[in-house]
Amino acid sequence: MAEYLNTWTFIRSSGFVAYFLLTLSLSFGLCSTLSSFKKNKALLQNLHQTSGWYGLLTIIFHMGLLWQDQYVPYRFQELFIPFTAKNEPLDSGLGTLSFYLFLLVIGSSDFLIKKLGIKRWKKLHLAVLPAWLLIVFHGLAIGTDSREPWALMIYACGSLLIIILSGIRYLDANRIHRQNERKTVYK
Template sequence: MDVPFISNWVLIRLSGFLAYFLFTFSISAGLLSRLAVFQKKRPLMNELHQTSGWAGVLTVIFHMILLWRDRFVTYTLGEIFIPFFSDHAPLASGIGTICFYLFLIVFVTSDFLMKRLGKNLWRKIHLLVIPAWIFMVLHGFLIGTDSNLPWAAFLYGGGVFLVVTIMSLRYLESYFNSLADKNDAKKTP
């Protein structure tokens, strides 16, 4: 699949970075929606979370199709869909495949099976998004041809910093809320 002014290789790299951006944005919006400061904007944050997540899944599918159709580094469908089966960078490719499956499980269960699974099981499955995102970072860093360039390191590092910071804020807010709840429980006879 070549576009006259953009090579397949450029589209593969672009779709990989776009998927990274979309999933990082999705996770960030999902985490922010749970913070007290965003409670009034929670519906908007949830919409951003879901929309960017599905856009990320579709971008990864586009990325996989481009890899399958590439003529320079050839991937068979088996190499794309079976983890660690690829002749080219089997570890990094396999991590990418697992990442795709984890994200797909999270989005399918969130949009189609959440009510059937129940809230507790759904939340546990939804947490798979964190290892999926970590695998995505590793996949891009290990196999990406731009990973050694400063701008790519900045993008990866910036995304990791953002997600870790928001997760830390969410943890701290939860921790201090639980302390406040314990203090309130002690005051009530």
């Protein structure tokens, strides 16, 4: 049991937990925009924000553990300046960029939305998609467990969920747009 309670296990686990929470956040956000979930929008938005913040905090925990790790230590600046890490600079940099994008999206949602205005905020909020893709690429490329069948299944299921929800969101938005156009034509 003691061999599982080490920094390396917590680094790996926190990476998967961050991926899970941020995938949940993205999923709840996509669902909250669907017309069929109108009645549950407030709940979905709350779950979206909460899982996003917990995901971001888990990334910070993950980075703190990397900084303290004795086996593959990261210097403080390597964690915050993309592509400067001695260990896997490209793959580490993808994680750093993902962190900054998530920080920007989540932080602006809670602290800057009024200053930005809703239109600019919505455009900025779309940065969550590349942030999420970067976290997937980061995890697959640098994760020591990423080639394990169970880890590949986690990434595959999360990716499939986001693809399906994005497709449903796209179709739902087009359907609503067409309905609004018909209403305008018949007025």
